[in-house]
Amino acid sequence: MSDQMSRITLARRPSGAPVPDDFKLVTEARPEPAEGEVLIEVTHLSLDPYMRGRMDDAKSYAPSVDIGGTMTGQGVGRVIASKADGFTKGDMVTGMTGWASHACLPASELHKLDGTLPPSTALGVLGMPGLTGWVGLHRFGQPKAGETLVVAAATGPVGSMVGQLAKAVGLRTVAIAGGPEKCALATDTFGFDAAIDHRAHDDARSLRKTIAEAAPDGVDIYWENVGGKVLDAVMPLMNVHGRIPVCGMIAWYGGANVEDTNQLPAMWRSILVKRLQVSGFIIFDHWDQYPAFLADVGPKVAAGEIAYLEDVAEGLENAPYAFIAMLKGGNTGKQIVKL
Template identity: 80%
Template sequence: MSVTFQRITLARRPSGAPVPEDFKLQSDPMPEPKDGEVLIAVTHLSLDPYMRGRMDDVKSYAPSVGIGETMTGQGVGHVLTSNADGFATGDLVTGMTGWASHACLPGKDLRKLDTDLPPSTALGVLGMPGLTGWVGLNRFGKPKAGETLVVAAATGPVGSMVGQLAKAAGLRTVAIAGGPEKCALATDTFGFDAAIDHRAHDTASDLRKAIAEAAPDGVDIYWENVGGKVLEAVLPLMNTHGRIPVCGMIAWYGGVDGDGTDRLPQMWRAVLVKRLQVTGFIIFDHWNDYPAFLNEVSPQVAEGKIAYLEDVAEGLDNMVPAFIAMLKGGNTGKQIVAL
């Protein structure tokens, strides 16, 4: 066994969008598991937009990553050494390993994986992103057959889950994605009824016109994980008593872009006038729903009824470039890094 392992730490707080200098790849002595712990050789790592928020020293729903600490994140790997009941060498497990080649974690914080599906699915379609889509749509979107759903970032692991679940429930589904290729994926792979390229529309007004054509009966549910121009475009199209589950705002991570005009008062008025239900939620509050999610969705993934895509980068040294590209929409599907 190697006497060292590699990890990526936070070198400094980013100013705006992250750059490579904000991170450091370093080698450290291999950790040794204490009583109740397990040493894992990581095979796959997840990259998710929430990680950008953890880089800032601000009060939030979870602690910030400290300078010099390993970047946070979920991983999958095999057990090398176990001092925890219920885990044996070779077991395939998942947990919050961080951006590292190896991790030493308490057995109580790990979950064994079903080896019938690719291990990487535990990080995407059957992991936190998939659960986010399932919980958010069912609990806060409250879909009804015949309604219209608009989903931002529709080809990502969350948006694609939301769209497929809504379509199966009898809704008209409209995808918003970046570029012709992703729009084609939205309709051809994930079954959306229509797809709109937000990059083809310079202003929120122009984007709104395109959405209105794709949603002639208005919007009953808007899945919000982007913010920015897309939110500004959709809000005036919401039907009375519409629902907006809010799980992210990637357009505003690292600072608000735009011309400096404060449009929030006008946008917020729509919430009042149309009596909208805008519900922010953090998936970490809903882990108790995970078994029910797996019971319902795992068979559908195994049978191909729910499609998924993964964008796989290779090697720990590609974590940072893949992360920076993901925040700019450079990935297609769930961003995974294989070690």
Template identity: 70%
Template sequence: MSDTMQQMTLAARPVGAPKDSDFALVEKPLPIPAEGEVLVRLHAFSLDPYMRGRMDDAKSYAAPVPIGGVMEAGGVGEVIASQSPHFTVGDMAFGMFGWASHGCLPANQMRKLDDTLPTSTALGVLGMPGFTGWYGLTQLGRPKAGETLVVAAATGPVGSMVGQMAKARGLRTVAIAGGADKCALALEKFGFDAAIDHHAHENASSLRKAIAEAAPKGIDIYFENVGGKVFEAVLPLMNTFGRIPVCGMISGYNAGALGGGAVAEGPDRLPVLWRSILVKQMSVNGFIISNHYDEYPTFLKEVAPLVATGQLAYLEDIVEGLENAPRAFMGLLEGRNIGKQIVKLT
């Protein structure tokens, strides 16, 4: 067993899209767990859009990563030393260990994993992204059979959960995805009723036309996880009593339509939105999944069996090696990954 560990740290705050020099790989001595702590050798960690937000020094719902600090991430791995009665060597565990080869956390900040399922599922389909999709759809979207749902980033771990859960509840499901390949995946792997390639539509009104054709009875639930052009396209198509869960992950994108603080000049669409909310009696709910983990056991109880039996499909996009995490993360922000982006450690 090596007595050093590697961590990927934030070297500089990115301006726009992150680049290689914004990250630095550091090596340091392996920590020795104190009383109550557990040391884990990671098998994999998760890359998620929200991490982009943590790289900025902006006021948000979570504190930024300090310069020189370890990039934040959820990871899974094997316990290699324990000073807690709750974990023994060999246990598999989840925790916010960061972009790193190893992590040391108090036992009460970790979760033991069910070892009947691949451990990587704790990062995607059964982890934060899957839970985000399930929570937003079931608790805020209030889906009813016969209704129509639209979700973007539909082959991602949030969108694919939303689509499959909605489909199982009898809704018509419309996927928005970037590119023909992802649209094919949305239809074939995740069972969406229709899929629209947003790359094929330059502006919101062209996209709107395509969505309107795919959703002839209008939209009852728009699960918002991307913002910008898709939201603009969808708003006029919302039905009376429509629901829009607004998911926390969108704020992590590179200063896009919603991520940035800049205010564009042009038509002020706020009154239009405000009037739509009223006239259509819509319910718009922002949520940040970390505040809803009391519902996590309910989620696991419903969804883990579906994963185990193969009734619920999921996709993982795996890159190997901590040193390759920055490039994989940049690709994720550009939508180049297919499915849940995971970094495996060897």
């Protein structure tokens, strides 16, 4: 049994929100590393909203997961066998392990952890979500002191990074989050100037009124993580020459319809009249910035200047349940699975 491994595969394509039966736990023989590869025992696995897109068959920026294929994702783990120069047994590394207990990966696709911070930070605040916030805010948000930023999913690992970085540049930062606990986190832990509970508002109009009060000078940057009601609420509040980095649309993953059939024309009108810059981006285009990001943000995390929060589920077999809950906003902070 010691040479066995487990992985979570895609059993079938979800229709709408994923359910447990869309996943399957498979146990099989552990692979041997080929020349240039290492075998990793995964200790922590990252769950991220983008994975929902990989479950669909639709053309996307990355290939779909095949039926029967391992769910893709970043993991952290310990090298237990190495056939690659520069890696030895016991090294802690991160790479695209997938939802699996073990993975063989080429050394060129791995990043070695330096051990100054807990390994799980390589999946969140110092991993893909952190990099997403850092690249997206600076490159597409172009924050300027005195401006106002609104962030959806503000206590998530991307949103909390964006809010803290923007605050440090001198912006007024307004968090949108689900529920009073997350709102308290947004202001108390992540330093947002204001936090708004979108669940307290049944419709976009009511939410908009509250955002307008929290952003009396209008919104210069709307960090788009969610789509849906929040987008509808914020759009008319955008200032001239506002920027909207589009990083996700969790409210609309798995298909959705908008109730207000005038929303699209109204949005298009805002883009035109306010001269907005709407920039879709995918972090996989920007991995070349990872060293610069680590050099800038790593010391700030180590010094406690940038806060982070992790929500840890236990056991690979619970990854599907944690993922399903996360898509509904059930997590608090970066969702990790500890193996």
